[in-house]
Amino acid sequence: MAGAVSIRGLAKEFGTRRVLDGLDLEIAPGEFVALLGRSGCGKSTLLRILAGLDAEVEGAFSVPDKVSMAFQQPRLLPWRRVWRNISLGLHGVDGRAVAEKALAEVRLESHADAWPLTLSGGEAQRVSLARALVREPELLLLDEPFGALDALTRSAMHRLVEQLWREHRPSVLFVTHDVDEALLLADRVVVLEAGRIVAEHRVDLPRPRRRASFVDLRVEVLADLGVDDVEAA
C-alpha cells in the first residue's frame, strides 16, 4: 500500500556495537508516528537506514518510493538562494513556481531570493521542511527538526507540521526526545530502547491538542523512558 512502512527484524552494527537489534515497526499510510528514545539509542540510525543512506543492515524493511527527510540542522546549501534550495534535485517541473508555492505554505514567500545564511534558525528549518514536502513524499522522515529552536518558534512549527501533514497526508516518522511534542502531534508514540521498540501508545485525542489533554498519557510514556515524573515535571 502506498505510504506504508514495514520493518522486520532490522539490525545494525557499528563495529561490535549493535545499535539496532531486531527492530519491528509498521506504519500505516498517512499515519503520524513519533519515535522517542534516549540520546544515542539509534533513532537517527533508523531514519538514515529508511532514507537509504545506510545500506549495510540485517533484516528486512520496505518503504514507499518517495521518501523525504528533514534533518536536525536545516542543511541548506548556503551558496544557493532559498528557492533554489527547495527546487534543486526536482526534475521536469518549473522549479521557481514549485518553490514559491512551497514557501507560501511555510509562510516564507517573501524570502524566495534570500541567501540561507540570512535566515533565522526557525526560518531555515521551515525552508528545510518546505524542501522535504515539495518532493510530495509518501513517507516523511523528521529527525528532531525542532531541537535547536526556541519554545515559541517550536510551537509555531508544531502547528505548521500538523497542518501540512493534514493537507498532504504523508506517513510521518517523527524523531524527538520531547514527550510533549510527540503527544501533541502523533497518532502513535513508540519508544526505542536497546535496539528495538519496547513500548507503544496510541494517542486517540482530537486535534489540535492541548497539553492538558494528555497529562496521564505523558506519565506513562515517561515511565517507558525510565523517567520519574516528579523530576520531569
Next chain:
Amino acid sequence: MSISTAGVVARPETVATSRAPAEKQSGKQRRNRSGRPRGRPDVARWLSPVGLVLLWQAASSAGVLPPDKLASPLTVFVSGYELVLDGSLVDAFLVSSSRVAVGFVLGTLVGGALGLASGLSRWGERLLDPPVQMLRTLPHLGLIPLFILWFGIGEEPKLALVAAGVAFPLYLNLHAGIRQADPALLEAARVLGFSRFERIAHVVLPSAVPQTLVGLRIALGTAWLSLIVGEQINADAGIGFLINNAREFLRTDVVVVGLAVYALLGLTTDALVRGLERRVLRWRAR
C-alpha cells in the same frame, strides 16, 4: 632566492555550511582592531611610512646615502616620470604583464585540470596526488636550470616558471577545497535526489570555491615572484630587463622604479582577486 610559496595551503575564513549566527558576526566585523568604522582610512597608519620616506630623502640630500647605492625618493619619482614619458616603462610593463598573463593561464589550466581530476575521482586522486605532493616540496624556482636546458633562454622558461608557480598552489587548494565538502550537505543532496552531476555542481564545487580563491591569490603572488626571478634569465625586454640594464649603469633610481612597478602589479592583481572574492562569495552572511 630561496623563497617558495608553492607549497602553501592556507585556510580560508571558516565557512559556515549550515546556519551561521549572522547577528553575532555582523557587529564584530564592522569595526576593526582600532575601533574605527570599516572603510575610513586610518591616518595614523601613514605616519611611519611617510616618515621613513622623509628620512630617506634627508639621508640622500645630506649625502649619507650615495646615489650609486640608493637614489633619493625625488630622483626615483622624476626618473619614473621620465620613463613613463619616453614609453620605455610602458613597454616593459606590457611585456612583463603579458608574461604573467600567459604563464598564469597555462598554470591555471594545468593546476585546475589536475585539481579537478584528483578531487572528483578516486582513481584520479590515487594516480595524481602522490606525485604532485612529492613535487610540491621542491621549490619550483629550483627548476630554472632544467627549464633553461629544456626551453633555452627565450620566453619559454619564463612562462614555464610562472606556470609552475601558479599550478601548484592552485592544485593544492582546489584539491583540498573539494575534499572539504561537508558530508552532511552531501547526505542531504542524496536524500533530495540530486544526480551525481547536481551533487558536484551544487554541493562539491561551490564548497571548494573559498579555498580555491585562497589558492588563486597565492598563485598570483607566486606568479609575480616567478616572473621577477625568470626575468633575470637573459631578458631582452620587460621590467626585469629594465632593472638589469639600469644596474649596469648604476642607475639605482631606475632599479627602484622597476621594483615599485612590480609591487604595484602585485597589489593590483591581489585587489582583482579580492573583488572576485566579494562577488563570488556574496552568499556569506552580511
